[in-house]
Amino acid sequence: MTALTLSGIAKSFGPTRVLEGIDLHVPEHSLTAVLGPSGCGKTTLLRLIAGFADPDHGTITFGDRVVVGDGRPVPARRRRVGYVPQEGALFPHRTVGANITFGLPRRARRADRRLHELLDLVGLDRGLAARYPHELSGGQQQRVALARALAPEPSVVLLDEPFSSLDAGLREGTGRAVAAALQASGATAVLVTHDQAEALSLADQVAVMRDGRLIQLDTPRGVYTRPHDVDVARFVGDAVLLPARIRDGRAECALGVLPVRGGDSGRSAQVLVRPEQIRLHRVPAGGVPARVDEVSYYGHDAAVRLTVLPDGPKMTARVPGDELPTPGTTVHAVVDGEALAFPSEAEAAGSP
Numbered sequence: 001m002t003a004l005t006l007s008g009i010a011k012s013f014g015p016t017r018v019l020e021g022i023d024l025h026v027p028e029h030s031l032t033a034v035l036g037p038s039g040c041g042k043t044t045l046l047r048l049i050a051g052f053a054d055p056d057h058g059t060i061t062f063g064d065r066v067v068v069g070d071g072r073p074v075p076a077r078r079r080r081v082g083y084v085p086q087e088g089a090l091f092p093h094r095t096v097g098a099n100i101t102f103g104l105p106r107r108a109r110r111a112d113r114r115l116h117e118l119l120d121l122v123g124l125d126r127g128l129a130a131r132y133p134h135e136l137s138g139g140q141q142q143r144v145a146l147a148r149a150l151a152p153e154p155s156v157v158l159l160d161e162p163f164s165s166l167d168a169g170l171r172e173g174t175g176r177a178v179a180a181a182l183q184a185s186g187a188t189a190v191l192v193t194h195d196q197a198e199a200l201s202l203a204d205q206v207a208v209m210r211d212g213r214l215i216q217l218d219t220p221r222g223v224y225t226r227p228h229d230v231d232v233a234r235f236v237g238d239a240v241l242l243p244a245r246i247r248d249g250r251a252e253c254a255l256g257v258l259p260v261r262g263g264d265s266g267r268s269a270q271v272l273v274r275p276e277q278i279r280l281h282r283v284p285a286g287g288v289p290a291r292v293d294e295v296s297y298y299g300h301d302a303a304v305r306l307t308v309l310p311d312g313p314k315m316t317a318r319v320p321g322d323e324l325p326t327p328g329t330t331v332h333a334v335v336d337g338e339a340l341a342f343p344s345e346a347e348a349a350g351s352p
C-alpha cells in the first residue's frame, strides 16, 4: 500500500513562482483535501503528483518508490495514478460500462464482475452500465469518472475539484459517496477544492494553501479550532475577529473578558470567536448588551446580525433555529468556550 510524500517541492512558470517549499505527507488509505483560494497552486500541485509536469526542485515518493527526485522522473503512465478532473472526463460516445473499463486489459474489459464491483463501489445501479454519459445526472457522471479512475487499482487517486460543476444539493451527496468509495477501495487520495465545507466534511486531513505555500496541515477539526493564522480562520469558516488586550490568560474585548488560548500577557492582540460560540440571552446573563439588526433563518439554525451597544462592533451569531430573537430588540451576548488570540493587525503587518 502506498503513502504519498512530497518534500521541498518548488515550481515556477517563467518568472512566476507558483509553488514553494511544499512538504506534504498523505498516509496510505487516507484522503487529504488541498484547500485554498483560486490561483494558489492547487491544480499545479496535483499535476506534479500525476506526472503531467515536473517540479523544479523537490522529491515525490509513492510508498518507497521515488517518482521524482532520483534521476529522470517516472513518466505519468507508469505512476499508476487515477485522475478525476472537474468535468468532461467521460467519452460521450461510449457507454458507462465501456467508460469504466476503458483502462483495463482487453480481457478484463469484457468481464462484468469487475464492472459490477466498481458500480457497487461508487454507489451506482448496475443497470446504468448500458447508458451513455448524457443520460446521467452530473453527480452520476462524476461517480462514473471515479469508477474509471479506480478500475486499474491505482496507487494514488487525484481529484481536481470533482464536484464544482454540480449544484449544491447534488454536491454534498456526491461528495459523501465518492469519499466512501475511496475509503472502501483503500486508495490513497488527494482532493483539490476551494470549498471549505467539502474539505472539512470529507477529508482525513486538510492541507491549507496560500500563494503557493502550504500554510497548515492538520485534521479538519484542527484547522477549524486551531487555525494557523487569521486568514486560515476566515477561510475555513465564519469568524468574528475583535481587537483585544490579553491579561492573565484572559482577553478584554468588545464581547467582555473571555478565557483565551494563545497571546502574550500585556500585549494587544485580536481574538477569534466563531459565530456559533455566541449565545444570546433575553436577560442580562454576564454578557454584553447588543442590538439585533437582522435575522436570517435557515431552518436548523439562524444567522443573527448584531451591534454591540452602544456603538460597538457588528458581528454575526449562529443560534439554534428555535431561538430566534426579534430584530430591533436588545439581547445579551455571552461567549461559550475560549477565544483564540492572534497578533494584532498592526503586529501581523510588521509595524512596531
Ligand code: ATP
Pocket (backbone or CB within 6 Å): 013, 018, 036, 037, 038, 039, 040, 041, 042, 043, 044, 045, 194
Ligand atoms: P483554481 O482554483 O482557480 O483552479 P489553483 O489553485 O488550482 O486555482 P493553479 O491552476 O495551480 O491554481 O495556478 C497557480 C498559478 O500558476 C496561477 O497564477 C496560474 O495562472 C499559474 N499557472 C498555472 N499553469 C501555468 C502554466 N502552464 N503557465 C503559466 N502559468 C501557469
